[in-house]
Amino acid sequence: MNFVIRHKINLQFKDIKERELPKNHAQHVLVDQEIELLSTQSQVKYPKTLRRISVWDKKNQQTIEIL
Numbered sequence: 001m002n003f004v005i006r007h008k009i010n011l012q013f014k015d016i017k018e019r020e021l022p023k024n025h026a027q028h029v030l031v032d033q034e035i036e037l038l039s040t041q042s043q044v045k046y047p048k049t050l051r052r053i054s055v056w057d058k059k060n061q062q063t064i065e066i067l
Contacts, residue, residue, distance in 0.1 A: 004066055004067070005066065005067050006064065006065065006066055006067075007052070007065055007066070007067050011037075012037065012038040012039050012042070013035040013036060013037050013038055013050075013052070014035060014036045014038055015033055015034075015035055016033070016034040016035055016036055016049055017033065017034040018031075018032070018033050019032040019033065019034070020032075028055050028056045028057075028058065029053060029054070029055050030054040030055060030056055030063065031052065031053065031054035031065075032051070032052075032053050032054075033051070033052045033053075034049045034050070034051055034052075035049065035050050035051075035052045035067075036049050036050075037050070050067045051067065052065065052066070052067055053065070053066050053067075054066075
């Protein structure tokens with residue numbers, strides 16, 4: 001199953017692994033991590049690790065964080 005969502009500000013998670021960012025392209029990618037959800041309810045709904053990516057949206061001058 002694949003999906004992409006923006007995460008809420010109150011999302012509780014633990015960093016599992018920080019992925020190395022490409023040097024020659026994708027300069028708008030700020031963070032690429034594997035994470036694990038911490039709240040009991042979230043762990044029951046989705047016990048697997050997730051990928052968290054943070055990107056810079058130049059047009060709107062904001063950071064977007066997606067899972």
